[in-house]
Amino acid sequence: MPERPMRIVSLDYCADQYVLKLADREQILAISPDGVKSFSYMREVAKGVPTVRSIAEDVLVLKPDLVVRSYGGGPNAMAFFEGAGIPMLQVGWSSNLNPEGQGSIPAVIAQMAEGLGQAERGNALIAEFQTRLNTVQARRDKRSALYMTLAGVTSGPGSLIHEMLQAAGLTNFQEEAGWHSLPLERLAYEQPDIIAAAFFESAARSPDAWSASRHPIARRQLSNQAVIPLEGAWTACGGWFLMDAVEALAAGTEP
Structure with missing residues (x-):
């Protein structure tokens, strides 16, 4: 892997976020077509950046010196591109906010910044993330919150969503670990104090007819x-931008 790659190709929008945030514009050869979509945090920065589909032939013809991916290109992408002599940078899995924890967002930032040849920029982003986290963690709210999506799912312990609610000082209403459909039976007789509603800001999106969110x-x-x-x-995606959600929750629960 070059010390500072100058022909970077990103294969999916989760990888796009780190590439667009940490790399210089002249380092970026192409990002995924989803980089400008509404669910892409760095969509404004992505405007005007060339895109490429995560198809091996389309990527190879660009002759990148680094391919970055989270899930793009499928499960065999890393083996394929490395076999073709192209270095790969895999976005690490984020499972917590703790800067000291394995699989933490700060650890992933550091890994990505190092791979993109922008370690100093990564350190600055980690410091900003930690400052913001310390600010919201100084408060505690006894109220419970239920994370709700248009797809009708929520998340319990062991996920970044759970960490997000805890960081905002809230108790997660969903007590079962992992991702699950909304607990409709429980909600019939017990309610959370707060609903953390994700993806409800877009009028263009509508839930599936069978989504639990329509009940x-x-x-x-x-x-x-x-x-x-x-x-x-x-x-x-798991990234520093989760702090925007944490701060919104903390601000929304203030008296």
Whole structure:
């Protein structure tokens, strides 16, 4: 891998975020077509940047000196491109906010910045992230919050969403670990204090007819409980931008 790659190709919008944030514009050869979509946090920076599909032939013809991916190109992408002599940079899995924790967002930032030849820029982003996290973690709120998406799913312990709610000083209403459909039966007799509503800001998006978010019990939560809207781009990938969601939740719960 070159010390500072100058022909970077990103294969998916999660990888796009790190490339667009940390690399110089002249380092970027192409990003994914999703880089400018509404769920891309760096969509404004992505405007005007060439795009490429995550198809091997389309990428190879560009002759990149580094290919960056989270999931783009499929499970065999890394082996294929490395076999073709092209270095790969895999976006690490983010599972927590703790700067000391394995798989933390700061650790992923450091890994990506190093691979992109921008370690100093990565350190500055980590310092900013930590400052913002320390500020919101100084407060505690006893209220519970339910994370709700248009797809009708929520998340419990062991996820970045759970970490996000805790960092904002809230208790996660969803107690079962992992991702699950909205707990409609429980919501029929027990309600959270707050709804953290993701992807509800776009009128162009509508839930599937069978989504649990369309159920009257779920809709009632949006009418009767305090609702804090979260932009989809804040939580679509694991990155420093999750702090935008944490701060929105913390601000929305202030008296």
